[in-house]
Amino acid sequence: MEFERLKDVVGSIKPVFSGSAKLIAQLDVIDKYLEDNLIDEWENKRTAFAGTPEQLTEAELPELQGFLQTRASGGTFDRAANAHGETAKLLLDDLAKLADADS
Numbered sequence: 653m654e655f656e657r658l659k660d661v662v663g664s665i666k667p668v669f670s671g672s673a674k675l676i677a678q679l680d681v682i683d684k685y686l687e688d689n690l691i692d693e694w695e696n697k698r699t700a701f702a703g704t705p706e707q708l709t710e711a712e713l714p715e716l717q718g719f720l721q722t723r724a725s726g727g728t729f730d731r732a733a734n735a736h737g738e739t740a741k742l743l744l745d746d747l748a749k750l751a752d753a754d755s
Contacts (some may be wrong), residue, residue, distance in 0.1 A: 659683060670749065671742045678742070683734035689715040
């Protein structure tokens with residue numbers, strides 16, 4: 653929910669960000685990864701919890717398993733992580749420009 657809110661805020665104040673189109677595109681990549689992979693898997697599998705305590709095996713949650721793995725072992729988070737890094741860079745660049753303007 654907070655991530656969606658961030659996307660809405662950036663979209664509503666585009667002129668504030670020098671790279672708003674690229675920033676929104678990167679946020680969309682992260683959102684798509686989360687929605688299409690982790691959230692969908694959780695919503696579809698959460699009713700399958702069984703046992704005491706309730707649990708699912710890693711094999712039953714392949715998207716979560718891929719999310720937690722490193723790139724070298726076949727992790728799936730790279731596409732979102734790359735977008736996250738670019739998003740952070742765009743935001744930090746704009747903050748640096750604001751700081752320079754205030755000096």
